[in-house]
Amino acid sequence: MAKKKKGIGQIVTDVERQINRDYNALIKRTVEGLSTEEHSPVDTGFFASSWKASTQKIRAQDKRQDFAPWSNIYKTRDSNRNQRVHTSKKPVGSQIKPRFGIPEFNYKRQPTVYISNMAEYAGFALESPKVANFVQGEMRSLVQQTFGDKRPGRIFVRTGSNSSVFGLYTKL
């Protein structure tokens, strides 16, 4: 049976659906991009794991000490090996594990989405140029890629050994 053709009357719905899909894709790519070592300063990994997309402005108030596994990173066993004590040694085992899911947004009902960091010490991290480098540098191409014309297929070649899904790929 032949596939039913769409009428021109569907164009508005189709365009809106496409814009909404791209809108959500951009938000997802932005949060995922920020949650990497390339684009967030990493010490324990808590800051890079704390990016969140929301329709409300978010107050950065989460303390690293309150959230596992980051809460234990600066702790070690005492000499009797039975109690955890605080250490000032450079943390071993820092990890980036995004703490928040990315909800679906509707660009008509939620035209503004804030992507913020929940870590209490987020201000300190902004001193590093990594975040600005992503927001002012790579966001432009991310917007172009996401909202530009879609080609049937794209090939990316991994050009580095980094384990992140997001970084170090070259588009052919």
Added chain:
Amino acid sequence: MTLVNARAAFEKAVTDAVAAADNTVLMVYDNVQYTTPGKDKKYILMTVNFNRSTIQNQGAAQDYYSGVIQCNVYVPKSAGTSVLSAVSEAVIDGLTSVNASDYTDTFSVAPRVSDISGPTPLELEDRSHFIGIVSCQFTAVV
């Protein structure tokens, strides 16, 4: 040496503008060792990050640099915002000076800046200074 020249063009533009506005402000650049100045001193940490180095223009690759400049402005804490505003304004003047029609392109890299944001103020408990962040995109072509 064009990469060096591109960096130098922006660093010199900002340094000259800041020195003209307030010669007590210390400039610190990428990969330069420094001791954090005392709490009464004013200083600027300037970083230049290159995101792109060439552009493919009908065949041959051409040197085309683009990236992001970030200037962290540190001024004495608990002394109001006027000093931060004045130093940040000098930084912004330095950045925009390369776009001016009468800019002398000493380094021959046609530097340009765009989308300057900031100064975003940061008052952090553990820091001895009040901080303002100015960042922008840049391009340089040979």
